[in-house]
Amino acid sequence: MTIKAVLFDYSGTLFRLEQDETWLADLTDHSGSPLDIEAQAELMRRMTAPVGQVVELDAEHLHAWQHRDRDPALHRKVYLEVLGKSGVPRREEAVALYERLIDPGQWTPYPDTEAALKAASERGLKVGVLSNIAFDIRPAFTARGWDAYVDEFVLSFEVGAVKPELEIFRKAVEGLGVPATETLMVGDSEEADGGARALGCEFALVDPLPTAERPDALLMALRGFGIG
Structure with a gap:
């Protein structure tokens, strides 16, 4: 299978809210x-x-x-x-x-978040961030210049659907313009993020460990599908 797009979850996947x-x-x-x-x-x-x-x-x-x-x-x-x-x-x-x-x-990015976003983008893949969330997370990316690697943000409070409902995955792949069968979803919840499989997406699970304990899970997930 050729992957042409990657969707990343936000909380516990790209960023983590860590105790301050x-x-x-x-x-x-x-x-x-x-x-x-x-x-x-x-x-x-x-x-x-x-x-x-x-x-x-x-x-x-x-x-x-x-x-x-x-x-x-x-x-x-x-x-x-x-x-x-x-x-x-x-x-x-x-x-x-x-x-x-x-x-x-206030959210902390995982050590390989930038590298993972950049790797997917520079390979010519479409990149989306798909999150069940009630506030705008774009500033976490724009503050670091990482929005340059993201083609589409699909946030539940903006689209009126939540994972694992098919509608939110459908909106995400349509926004990226890539078939679900050529899209990889990366997330930390088998129940929520893994719901992408029902639409035909591939799925890679990462563990929402503290950022200091998970240095390269995103890159490893991408490499498992020949990306990176």
């Missing part, structure tokens, strides 16, 4: 005590989990959770609820942390 001690240092729990290290780590896990419900929610917030990546207002609503139920009961603290979490400038 300064964000969490002033957070306090219901008793007013600082969050311990385990609580901080669990908080970050809940804020970045690609699939699955992370806390118990009432019907109103469950609806918001199920549609969070289609609507920024619902995303904000439910994640403030998640923060409140995850040890950050003070609204002002939750809002301040949430604003950092949706700032693409």
